Amino acid sequence: MPLRLAFLIVGSTLVAFLVGFKMATMLVRQNTSPSMSFLDGLSRLPIWKFDKRQYDKETKKGVWNFMDEDDNERSRHAIVGGVYIRNHAPPNGSILDIGCATGTLSDFLIPTQTYEGYDLGCEAIQKGLQKRPTVNLTCADAATLTPSRTLYDVIVFNEMLYFVDVRAVIERYRVLLRPKTGFIMVSLFKFLQLKGKKMMKEDFARENITAIVHALLKPVNKVEIIGETFDGKASWCIEMLRLA
Numbered sequence: 001m002p003l004r005l006a007f008l009i010v011g012s013t014l015v016a017f018l019v020g021f022k023m024a025t026m027l028v029r030q031n032t033s034p035s036m037s038f039l040d041g042l043s044r045l046p047i048w049k050f051d052k053r054q055y056d057k058e059t060k061k062g063v064w065n066f067m068d069e070d071d072n073e074r075s076r077h078a079i080v081g082g083v084y085i086r087n088h089a090p091p092n093g094s095i096l097d098i099g100c101a102t103g104t105l106s107d108f109l110i111p112t113q114t115y116e117g118y119d120l121g122c123e124a125i126q127k128g129l130q131k132r133p134t135v136n137l138t139c140a141d142a143a144t145l146t147p148s149r150t151l152y153d154v155i156v157f158n159e160m161l162y163f164v165d166v167r168a169v170i171e172r173y174r175v176l177l178r179p180k181t182g183f184i185m186v187s188l189f190k191f192l193q194l195k196g197k198k199m200m201k202e203d204f205a206r207e208n209i210t211a212i213v214h215a216l217l218k219p220v221n222k223v224e225i226i227g228e229t230f231d232g233k234a235s236w237c238i239e240m241l242r243l244a
């Protein structure tokens with residue numbers, strides 16, 4: 001009898017474990033499925049949780065150097081700075097770069113334009129200051145920082161909106177745009193094909209973030225870059241927007 005009871009307890013524990021495991025894997029799959037609903041996606045913003053300590057550690061080791069050096073990444077900066085800002089901002093215009101990392105964008109501006117960059121990654125800012133000692137770079141959080149001016153000609157969110165509450169950040173900064181002429185630049189990345197990996201919900205972030213940005217600002221123009229990364233084929237969408 002005690003043996004039968006022991007079998008019953010072990011058996012039911014095993015069944016409960018297997019059912020629980022199956023349900024957990026189904027939930028994980030649901031959360032990472034490409035068919036994730038639009039509203040579900042919005043409720044999960046920010047898409048990527050930003051781990052400042054890890055990012056600082058990786059920046060120190062050089063893991064993120066490619067953002068400042070890779071051809072695709074520099075092309076993106078060249079379009080934001082060397083095309084849109086050059087063509088549409090005044091030669092003496094003021095540019096605010098939120099989530100600027102090492103300040104790569106400043107390489108592509110007209111020297112008479114004023115550049116101010118902020119990033120939560122203090123190591124990235126340090127690296128930027130070593131490489132570009134005359135550029136105005138500060139370590140600070142987009143959610144709380146106080147920029148030096150009350151108005152800017154251009155505000156840039158270059159590959160950074162995944163990490164923040166998009167609505168709160170856009171609402172916080174759009175009031176700093178020079179009325180009528182000021183504009184915002186947003187760049188967002190998306191994998192088109194991944195090498196040997198399954199797509200995750202993060203790989204579908206762009207549409208959700210873009211929907212929020214478009215609800216708050218008026219899209220004016222955009223350019224898409226398609227290139228190869230070490231993880232597969234990717235696209236960077238670079239968009240110019242104005243106050244609605």
Ligand SMILES: C[S@@+](CC[C@H](N)C(=O)[O-])C[C@H]1O[C@@H](n2cnc3c(N)ncnc32)[C@H](O)[C@@H]1O
Pocket residue numbers: 050055067068073098099100101102104118119120121124140141142143157158159160163164
């Ligand atoms: C993918 S990198 C892009 C860096 C740079 N804008 C570029 O285009 O090369 C995203 C950057 O956003 C920064 N970031 C993330 N959350 C932030 C926050 N709350 N405030 C300021 N910067 C933030 C990160 O530290 C990181 O440097």
